[in-house]
Amino acid sequence: MKSTVQLTVNGEQRRVDVPPMKRLLDVLREDLHLTGTKEGCGEGECGACAVLMNGELVNSCLVPALQANGARLCTIEGVSTEGHLHLIQRCFLENGGAQCGICTPGMILATHHLLDKYPMPTLEQIQEGLAGNLCRCTGYMRIFDAVQKAAEAQHAL
Amino acid sequence: MSEHDNLVGTSPLRKEGRAKVLGHAKYVDDLSLSGMWHGATVRSAIARGRIRAVHFAPEIDWSEFAIVRASDIPGENTIVHLTKDHPCLAAQEVNHPEEPILLLAHREKAALLAGVAGVQIEYDELPGVFTIEESEQAVANNDVERIIWEGSEYGGTANCFKQYVLYSGKASETEDGLAAAFEAADYIVEGEYHTGAQEQLYIETNGVIGECEKDDKGNVTSVCVQGSMQCPYYLVHALTLVFNLPQEKCRVIQTETGGAFGGKEDFPSVIGSHAALLAMKCGHPVKMIYDRAEDMAATTKRHPSRTRHRTAVTKDGTLLGCEIEIALDGGAYATLSPVVLSRATIHAPGPYKWPFVRVRAKAMATNLPPHGAFRGFGAPQSLFALERHMDKIARAIGLAPEELRRRNFLTTGDRTSTGQLLSDPVDMQHLLARALEESDYYRKLAQFAEENKGSAIKRGMGIAAFMHGSGFTGSGERRLNSVVDIELLPDARPQILVSSTEFGQGTNTILCQVAAQTLRIPYEQVVIAQPDTRVVPNSGPTVASRTGMIVGKLVERASTRLVDTLRTDCGLPLNHTPEQFTTAALGYLERHGSLRCSVRYEPVRPVVWDDELFQGDAYPAYAWAVYVAEVAVDLNTYSASVTRFDAAQEVGRIMHPVLAKGQIEGGVAQGIGYALYEKCVWKDGRMMNNQMTNYIMPTSADLPEIHVHFEEVPCVHGPSGAKGIGELPMDGPAPAILNAIENATSLSFNSIPLLPEDIFEKANAFTNPAHGGSAELDPDRQGEFLPEVNA
Numbered sequence: 008m009k010s011t012v013q014l015t016v017n018g019e020q021r022r023v024d025v026p027p028m029k030r031l032l033d034v035l036r037e038d039l040h041l042t043g044t045k046e047g048c049g050e051g052e053c054g055a056c057a058v059l060m061n062g063e064l065v066n067s068c069l070v071p072a073l074q075a076n077g078a079r080l081c082t083i084e085g086v087s088t089e090g091h092l093h094l095i096q097r098c099f100l101e102n103g104g105a106q107c108g109i110c111t112p113g114m115i116l117a118t119h120h121l122l123d124k125y126p127m128p129t130l131e132q133i134q135e136g137l138a139g140n141l142c143r144c145t146g147y148m149r150i151f152d153a154v155q156k157a158a159e160a161q162h163a164l
Numbered sequence: 165m166s167e168h169d170n171l172v173g174t175s176p177l178r179k180e181g182r183a184k185v186l187g188h189a190k191y192v193d194d195l196s197l198s199g200m201w202h203g204a205t206v207r208s209a210i211a212r213g214r215i216r217a218v219h220f221a222p223e224i225d226w227s228e229f230a231i232v233r234a235s236d237i238p239g240e241n242t243i244v245h246l247t248k249d250h251p252c253l254a255a256q257e258v259n260h261p262e263e264p265i266l267l268l269a270h271r272e273k274a275a276l277l278a279g280v281a282g283v284q285i286e287y288d289e290l291p292g293v294f295t296i297e298e299s300e301q302a303v304a305n306n307d308v309e310r311i312i313w314e315g316s317e318y319g320g321t322a323n324c325f326k327q328y329v330l331y332s333g334k335a336s337e338t339e340d341g342l343a344a345a346f347e348a349a350d351y352i353v354e355g356e357y358h359t360g361a362q363e364q365l366y367i368e369t370n371g372v373i374g375e376c377e378k379d380d381k382g383n384v385t386s387v388c389v390q391g392s393m394q395c396p397y398y399l400v401h402a403l404t405l406v407f408n409l410p411q412e413k414c415r416v417i418q419t420e421t422g423g424a425f426g427g428k429e430d431f432p433s434v435i436g437s438h439a440a441l442l443a444m445k446c447g448h449p450v451k452m453i454y455d456r457a458e459d460m461a462a463t464t465k466r467h468p469s470r471t472r473h474r475t476a477v478t479k480d481g482t483l484l485g486c487e488i489e490i491a492l493d494g495g496a497y498a499t500l501s502p503v504v505l506s507r508a509t510i511h512a513p514g515p516y517k518w519p520f521v522r523v524r525a526k527a528m529a530t531n532l533p534p535h536g537a538f539r540g541f542g543a544p545q546s547l548f549a550l551e552r553h554m555d556k557i558a559r560a561i562g563l564a565p566e567e568l569r570r571r572n573f574l575t576t577g578d579r580t581s582t583g584q585l586l587s588d589p590v591d592m593q594h595l596l597a598r599a600l601e602e603s604d605y606y607r608k609l610a611q612f613a614e615e616n617k618g619s620a621i622k623r624g625m626g627i628a629a630f631m632h633g634s635g636f637t638g639s640g641e642r643r644l645n646s647v648v649d650i651e652l653l654p655d656a657r658p659q660i661l662v663s664s665t666e667f668g669q670g671t672n673t674i675l676c677q678v679a680a681q682t683l684r685i686p687y688e689q690v691v692i693a694q695p696d697t698r699v700v701p702n703s704g705p706t707v708a709s710r711t712g713m714i715v716g717k718l719v720e721r722a723s724t725r726l727v728d729t730l731r732t733d734c735g736l737p738l739n740h741t742p743e744q745f746t747t748a749a750l751g752y753l754e755r756h757g758s759l760r761c762s763v764r765y766e767p768v769r770p771v772v773w774d775d776e777l778f779q780g781d782a783y784p785a786y787a788w789a790v791y792v793a794e795v796a797v798d799l800n801t802y803s804a805s806v807t808r809f810d811a812a813q814e815v816g817r818i819m820h821p822v823l824a825k826g827q828i829e830g831g832v833a834q835g836i837g838y839a840l841y842e843k844c845v846w847k848d849g850r851m852m853n854n855q856m857t858n859y860i861m862p863t864s865a866d867l868p869e870i871h872v873h874f875e876e877v878p879c880v881h882g883p884s885g886a887k888g889i890g891e892l893p894m895d896g897p898a899p900a901i902l903n904a905i906e907n908a909t910s911l912s913f914n915s916i917p918l919l920p921e922d923i924f925e926k927a928n929a930f931t932n933p934a935h936g937g938s939a940e941l942d943p944d945r946q947g948e949f950l951p952e953v954n955a
Contacts (some may be wrong), residue, residue: 042194043187045422047367048456052856055367083187096185100177103822106830107668108184109191109368109422138865141856143365143423144668146833147864149826 012076016041017085027073031065032056034072035082043083043112047141054140057113058082064120064139083112086119095119095157104153106144114140118154127158168742171681172674172884175822179672179692180420192371192391192419193453200373201230203442203452204276206266206283207462208258211294211531211849212312213287215256215265221282229279230446232267237441238384239408243433244401247316250497250534252406252437258287259312260496260533261850262462264434269442269450292531294849296470296491299323299528313529316498325494325527326502328509330778332521332581341520342476345485349476353557357473357549358915359898361493361844362466362837364538365861366667368392368422370431370463371453374439378447384409387440390417393432394424395705396663396695402433403440418695421667425834426537428667429707430500431463460854464536465844467492467504467527471512471549481563481571485520488512490546494527495534501527504535506637508542510782511895513581514550515592515631516572521581531849537707539834540894543632551628551899552914555906565903566605569629570596582782589877591814592629595790599627599812602873603792609907616908620799623807624908628900629790633783634881634888635710638773641765641784647701648718650679650726651760656749658683658726659691661760662703664715669890670823671711675719677819678883682723685742701762709888712819713785716883718763725761768881784881787888789813791832791896794868795904799927802920804905805866806836806897812873813892817885824889828872831893837862839898843917 010027013020016039023038035041035058044067047055051066058067059081086093095118098104105111114137121128121136128136133154134147142150183189220226234241234255241255242248254265268279293299293310302310303323315321331338346352372391379385384407389399396416403414416436421428435452442450454462470491476484490508494501509525558568573592579585600606605625612623635641649661660679666672676690683690693700703715727745730736733755734748752759773780794808811828818824841860845852853859878885898916906912911926 036194042190045191045368046193048856050456050855050857053367087186090186092182092185099185100181103175103178103826105178105181105184106670106826107366107368107421107423108180108189109366111184112187115185134865138863141367141861141863143367143425143834143861144830145826146829146831146870147867148829148870149822150864 010073012072014075015079017081025072027071029072030068031070031072031075032067035067041082041084045109045112047109052141053110054113054117055110057116057140059116059120064117081116083115086115094160095122098153098157098160102153102156103149104145110140110142114142114150118157121154122158122161127162128154168680168684168686171677171687172819172886173817175820176673176677176687178670179676180666189420191368191422192373195373195419197373197449200449200451201269201271201442201446202273202276203267203269203439203450204280205264205438206268206280208254208261208263208265209285210258210287210289211261211292212259213257213289215254215258216286216288218266219284221284224278224282228270228275230269230442232441232445236445237406240405242405243437244405245430245499246502247318247498249313249316250499260531261848262533264438267438267442269446292849293323294530294532294846296468296493296528296530299530312496312531318502320498323529325498325529326505327524327526328505328778330509330521330523330581332518332583338520338522342485342487342522345476345520349484350479351477351560353475353477353553353560355473355553355556355914357471357552359469359545359548360917361468361535362538362842363460363844363859364425364427364465366423366425366427369454369456369459370428370435371451372432372436372439373449373451374436374443375449376440376443378444384444386413386415387443388415388417389436389440390419391432391436392421392428393418394428394665394667394707396665396697397702398430398705399433399436400697402437406437407440416697418665421665424667425539426541426707427464429537429705431536456856457854460859461851462533464499464534466538467494467501467535467542467545469493469508469545471546473549473553475553475557477557477561479561481561481568483516483518483572486513486518488523490523490525492527492542492545493530493532493535495530495532497534499534500536503637504537504542506542507633508546509778510582510633510637511543512546512550514547515574515629515788517574517578518581532846539831540891541708543891544838544895544898547630547895548898548916551630552902555903556912566596566600566627573629580782583779584781588785588879590788592788592790595788595812595814595875596629598873598875599790599792599810602812602871603794603808603810605792608794612908622797622799622908624795624904624906626793626795626900626903626905626907627790628896628903630895631786631788632709632888632892632895634713634785634787635783636708637782638775638780639771641714642767642771644704644765646704646715646718646765647762648703648715648722649701649760649762650719650722651758652749652753653691654753656746656753657689657691659693660719661693661700662715662719663695663697663700664703664711665695665706669827670820671706673823674712674819675716678716678719679723681884682720683727683745684740685745689742709787709890709892712889713879713882713887714765716886717881718765720883721763722761725763726759729759729761785816785879785887787813787815787892789892789896791900793897793900793904795901795908797905797908797923802924802927804840804918804923806840806868806901808868809870809897810873811870811893811896812875814875814877815889815892816879816882816887817876818874819884819886824874825872827889828893829870832870832897833862833867835894835897836867836901839901839916840918841866843919
């Protein structure tokens with residue numbers, strides 16, 4: 008049994024016919040071919056599949072397709088504009104915030120969400136805000152740097 | 165001088181970084197081939213036994229599945245590592261839980277779950293052994309029922325994959341020397357130390373896509389596997405045996421790899437062979453991606469260990485001799501255990517001068533999934549034991565831990581326990597002084613001692629001093645005989661061709677820096693080819709902290725050869741500009757069509773190494789380090805946390821400061837996890853907590869500030885003076901943290917991981933009730949080493 012699910016993904020209206028309990032992660036990756044969203048654990052622990060849903064950070068592996076019906080979604084593919092890096096992306100790139108890169112899309116969306124909430128976050132707010140996104144490579148220090156630089160750059164705009 | 169002369173030592177943007185931050189980088193699960201099927205593995209439900217029967221559930225339409233059994237393997241049923249004991253698929257018997265027995269493929273991924281559940285396997289169970297001690301006991305008691313591994317022609321004996329004995333000199337002289345040392349000692353200090361298994365926990369699980377071509381008669385003519393891996397040529401080797409094909413018919417391509425840490429060194433040979441077998445059977449490309457639970461339960465982890473120390477020392481802290489016994493739990497098959505054991509053995513005596521050393525080491529068989537490579541590769545285990553033991557010795561003789569180390573450090577011109585002359589500069593004294601200064605060690609020690617008196621939060625400082633050998637052990641690099649090519653693309657950009665892989669550490673970036681600097685052109689102009697064994701030569705596996713130093717040096721030499729060719733052939737002047745390079749390169753291509761320069765490994769200095777006696781030049785170079793941990797132990801909750809970490813090291817010339825810091829910080833974070841968070845819970849050989857929900861790695865909220873301090877002493881073995889860096893930071897954190905916990909609480913812990921329940925148990929054995937601040941928990945109280953110390 009399939010249901011029709013309507014979504015606004017990165018500003019575009021999309022419509023898919025999928026089983027209602029299909030994971031949003033799989034809808035994005037398989038039906039919409041947006042493979043920038045990654046699967047790390049499939050149980051909402053690692054944040055590799057994080058996307059913004061109506062402005063909130065969610066783990067897309069825990070969201071059934073039907074629950075996303077009518078939602079506004081932002082994935083990593085929607086963060087940059089026509090191939091131009093968003094300044095969060097630029098700061099991750101310049102400050103060593105991405106190593107193997109598999110947690111990076113989720114981490115960048117979590118940063119996006121964090122900076123919306125706290126434009127000039129303290130280190131504690133960064134640590135707390137990214138605690139749902141696991142990174143095994145960096146030990147997080149370069150990521151904290153990247154987030155702080157992005158906040159400063161945004162502030163200077 | 166041009167701006168490109170000093171590229172090494174700057175931090176240009178990561179080569180593939182843009183694709184990664186955009187989400188454009190293609191990992192294997194992001195790829196889809198036309199007509200592709202999906203594969204899954206039917207695994208053993210028991211630890212050890214004989215397979216009696218296999219039943220297929222009648223309600224499933226099996227005609228829609230491709231099924232591979234051991235009998236379908238066209239070549240040898242083996243995953244070759246150092247030996248061939250490890251089957252590709254279990255045929256008659258299983259030796260560990262989750263051992264692969266059958267493979268299934270289906271065009272719909274969703275059908276596989278029911279397919280795997282629909283295969284019922286009947287076993288005749290056999291008794292298993294699940295710990296080092298049980299494995300030893302079976303041998304000691306000649307309990308034939310529990311001899312789970314027979315031995316091999318590579319030096320294995322019953323239940324023991326490999327044994328080594330390292331003597332610091334001739335065997336008989338060392339034994340005599342040790343006897344005299346223990347006779348003359350003011351103190352003899354003994355200790356036993358344990359480390360647990362650790363999961364690599366790369367965020368991208370193991371995954372591959374296999375393809376297979378057959379001739380008219382249905383015989384396999386070639387196979388191709390692409391996926392997440394560290395060592396493409398290891399997989400080529402495995403495929404040649406499984407398919408009985410020549411090397412050139414087994415193609416392997418590395419796709420973007422989402423973390424590895426050793427966990428994708430040997431394991432891709434298993435999943436890669438499986439996917440190719442399924443492709444052979446169904447006639448379609450087959451994708452196999454493990455989910456997290458399968459990856460954690462079925463793939464390799466760091467070897468659990470038990471290390472015993474017995475040390476002779478004078479009352480002024482001079483080390484006279486030591487006897488070290490190391491035992492690793494290798495799991496059910498030998499895989500890489502002999503080499504992990506070798507590195508554990510060589511690193512066991514640490515960065516100290518020992519007149520006499522004997523290390524006995526062995527890797528035991530158990531009915532656990534085989535343990536394998538993980539960053540550090542044996543060294544974290546033996547260095548944990550050594551550096552905890554050094555603190556114990558210091559306490560026994562009443563010397564400060566840093567002072568005991570200071571009095572015994574190796575220095576330039578000394579010989580290591582394998583007899584290697586340290587002809588390159590070594591300055592552990594300075595590293596120690598720097599680490600103590602940067603961490604504000606003495607002031608904090610005094611401050612915490614004062615504050616701890618009235619507080620349930622006990623704070624403390626701990627240090628660890630250590631080294632890590634760069635590159636393959638002994639004659640290993642000579643045997644690898646690595647090759648690196650560099651060629652000109654039609655637009656005159658140089659392209660590096662290596663099988664060395666990028667999985668986050670920065671391989672692409674540093675190798676391009678080296679080439680650009682040598683060629684005197686902009687970094688952006690240098691290209692590095694995707695590792696595809698049809699295109700790139702074998703520059704060796706991406707392991708053992710060897711890529712920057714060994715492969716980097718080869719890239720430097722190949723680049724020099726390329727530029728020399730352009731000088732000779734095209735009159736490219738000395739101190740050329742990038743424009744002159746391009747003009748000369750285009751001219752060369754016009755006249756000759758192509759230019760490809762190839763170089764092969766040559767040791768910078770002759771290496772003398774005896775594999776049998778473990779004597780000689782163990783590694784071309786060592787990285788040296790002193791780490792300081794600052795901890796807080798809350799005696800209300802019994803949780804310990806690291807509140808600051810200082811990592812001081814000498815790793816040769818720093819090639820890329822941002823990447824280098826990232827390597828150290830990431831390694832320290834894994835080390836903190838190893839010490840305080842990451843526990844594998846085993847039941848009858850099966851990992852019971854194979855989920856990120858209950859196997860806990862550090863999050864951004866768990867880690868302290870990690871301060872990284874580099875001393876740069878150029879090393880002759882690497883490009884522009886670099887040496888290995890990747891594994892070093894894994895070795896020091898665990899002992900530094902447990903030393904700090906002892907400093908904070910006077911509780912001596914000798915096993916990791918150390919969880920709050922362990923602290924609770926020990927704290928309550930001393931004090932009842934334990935709410936902190938009691939006399940027993942006074943930092944001045946002597947530890948529990950006394951019964952084992954003889955004056």
